[in-house]
Amino acid sequence: MNINIKAATAALLATATFLMAQPAIAEVYAQNPNLGNTPMEGTATFEAFGGKEGLVKIMDDFMIGLVADPRTKPFFDNNKQTFIKAMLVEQMCELMNGGCKYPGRDMKASHANMKVNREGFNALVEQFQFAMDKHNVPFSAQNKLLAKLAPMYREIETTTGDAVPPVFPKAE
Amino acid sequence: MKTIQKQAQALLCNSLLASAVAVIFATSALADELNYSNKLLLTGGVSQVEGAAGGGLTPWAVIGGYGTNNEVGGSVHYTYVKTGDYKLDTYGFTIGLFDRVEFSVAEQSFDLGKLRNKVTAGLGADVFGRNQLTQTIVGLKVRVAGEAILDADTWMPQIAVGLQYKDNDETDFIKSAVIGAKSDHGTDVYVSATKLLLAQNLLLNGTLRLTKANQFGLLGFGGDKHDSYQPMLELSAAYLLRKDLAIGAEYRMKPDNLRSPANDLLFGGANVVDLKEDDAFDVFIAYAPTKNISLTAAYVNLGNIATVKAVGADYGNQEGVYLSAQIGF
Ligand code: HEM
Numbered sequence: 001m002n003i004n005i006k007a008a009t010a011a012l013l014a015t016a017t018f019l020m021a022q023p024a025i026a027e028v029y030a031q032n033p034n035l036g037n038t039p040m041e042g043t044a045t046f047e048a049f050g051g052k053e054g055l056v057k058i059m060d061d062f063m064i065g066l067v068a069d070p071r072t073k074p075f076f077d078n079n080k081q082t083f084i085k086a087m088l089v090e091q092m093c094e095l096m097n098g099g100c101k102y103p104g105r106d107m108k109a110s111h112a113n114m115k116v117n118r119e120g121f122n123a124l125v126e127q128f129q130f131a132m133d134k135h136n137v138p139f140s141a142q143n144k145l146l147a148k149l150a151p152m153y154r155e156i157e158t159t160t161g162d163a164v165p166p167v168f169p170k171a172e
Numbered sequence: 173m174k175t176i177q178k179q180a181q182a183l184l185c186n187s188l189l190a191s192a193v194a195v196i197f198a199t200s201a202l203a204d205e206l207n208y209s210n211k212l213l214l215t216g217g218v219s220q221v222e223g224a225a226g227g228g229l230t231p232w233a234v235i236g237g238y239g240t241n242n243e244v245g246g247s248v249h250y251t252y253v254k255t256g257d258y259k260l261d262t263y264g265f266t267i268g269l270f271d272r273v274e275f276s277v278a279e280q281s282f283d284l285g286k287l288r289n290k291v292t293a294g295l296g297a298d299v300f301g302r303n304q305l306t307q308t309i310v311g312l313k314v315r316v317a318g319e320a321i322l323d324a325d326t327w328m329p330q331i332a333v334g335l336q337y338k339d340n341d342e343t344d345f346i347k348s349a350v351i352g353a354k355s356d357h358g359t360d361v362y363v364s365a366t367k368l369l370l371a372q373n374l375l376l377n378g379t380l381r382l383t384k385a386n387q388f389g390l391l392g393f394g395g396d397k398h399d400s401y402q403p404m405l406e407l408s409a410a411y412l413l414r415k416d417l418a419i420g421a422e423y424r425m426k427p428d429n430l431r432s433p434a435n436d437l438l439f440g441g442a443n444v445v446d447l448k449e450d451d452a453f454d455v456f457i458a459y460a461p462t463k464n465i466s467l468t469a470a471y472v473n474l475g476n477i478a479t480v481k482a483v484g485a486d487y488g489n490q491e492g493v494y495l496s497a498q499i500g501f
Contacts, residue, residue, distance in 0.1 A: 037325065118240035118271075129415060139414050140373055147324040147371035160241045 034106040037148045039097045046096035048141035059085040065127035078168035095148045107155035115164035219249035223264040223278030224311045229424045230406040232377045233332035233366035237268035247500030255492035259283040276311040282390045294483025307340040320366040329367035336360040338389035346392035352433040353392025354399045379406040395430035402427045416460045424452045450475020470494035
């Protein structure tokens with residue numbers, strides 16, 4: 001009986017560890033501490049995005065959408081736009097195995113001086129989907145990238161209450 | 173007594189529904205202005221046939237409505253199921269609180285007029301006395317772990333536990349010798365696990381339900397074959413074609429509790445009134461033209477419900493259409 005309980009607990013623990021384990025994370029951070037997730041294998045998705053050129057165009061429209069959306073406007077209607085777009089291009093390019101090296105900060109540090117909630121996070125994902133749609137990125141390629149980005153909510157979201165945007169000067 | 177209580181209940185349900193509709197329209201007008209709401213498209217599921225957020229037949233672990241973890245969301249829905257010889261109408265509302273707790277109320281009305289006519293003609297007596305069987309379902313669901321949509325890098329699904337309290341209005345009929353149900357009310361208890369495999373465009377759900385309900389509760393609870401809780405497995409898979417369009421299939425085990433007492437009483441034990449219950453399955457397409465509206469169409473197969481071959485009611489395989497519309501915020 002005792003042994004059974006022990007065995008059951010061990011099995012449960014093993015299952016739980018298996019379920020919770022984020023297999024590649026230790027590896028990722030050794031490889032690339034700031035990227036936020038492991039890069040993809042192969043370059044099919046990167047090509048579906050139109051390579052780095054395609055990414056630059058998508059990020060331009062993405063930023064326009066973020067500034068137009070009342071939920072994200074307070075975060076992006078400022079003089080950081082060019083910098084954020086450039087960082088996003090490098091990050092997405094590296095995540096899609098496009099041969100780039102993301103030079104920015106990790107996701108926790110880059111979103112530390114603001115409070116992002118789930119509405120803000122989902123709003124950003126939606127605006128990203130609009131931008132990708134506009135540039136005819138196939139739905140399944142979009143989801144391959146979104147699958148790399150979605151888990152970053154754990155580092156980026158810092159509140160379940162009201163959003164607090166960072167204070168930056170307006171863009172000229 | 174029961175009728176008065178029922179009328180009061182129906183009134184309450186209707187007025188709750190009316191206020192839910194009012195809130196939803198007010199909110200959706202607002203949302204239209206902003207043109208957004210805050211959960212991602214289709215990620216709240218649709219309203220399943222008993223009113224919980226899920227697929228068509230099965231509750232999922234997602235919380236209904238488009239509210240996120242600091243918002244309240246909700247929806248109203250109407251579902252029409254027409255099989256060869258029966259019809260089921262369901263309407264109700266679902267409220268989601270902070271992406272954590274879901275509360276739902278649904279009214280179901282099952283039309284067996286065709287069977288009634290056959291049996292009445294065959295026997296020369298109307299043993300049914302009604303064309304409709306109606307019931308109220310009150311549901312509660314709590315998300316206990318996981319994040320179905322965003323945790324795309326782990327196998328950990330979103331897990332919820334829920335219950336559905338079902339109160340059938342047709343006590344006399346479902347407990348009569350024709351059906352032989354043991355009770356006119358019952359509570360289903362379930363646990364659901366839902367996972368979106370985002371990179372594969374695939375959503376999977378498994379639900380384990382403990383139930384005594386006959387045909388969702390429309391034919392009461394428990395019967396001469398079984399009168400105890402039994403575990404039933406329900407499975408759904410949906411493939412996302414676009415962010416606003418999904419196709420999928422579902423399978424739902426159902427208990428088989430009923431044996432008509434009339435068979436022994438009147439027909440010397442022959443299975444004249446055949447109430448054998450089968451598992452259900454469907455193949456669906458769900459479309460969300462906007463954040464506030466989702467439409468589901470399905471082929472559904474409910475198997476046998478009630479067959480009385482002796483009077484020409486050979487209704488063995490009930491397959492047909494499932495159509496559902498939902499307005500939410
Ligand atoms: C998966 C989702 C997201 C990704 C991949 C992402 C990525 C990034 C990257 C790469 C940077 C620049 C990093 C650096 O400073 O070195 C950045 C900065 C920033 N992000 Fe995000 N972000 C995400 C979600 C969000 C959300 C939801 C918001 C707000 C609603 C937001 C607001 C900002 C702001 C305001 C900055 C500039 C911060 C600064 O320069 O101090 N981000 N993000």
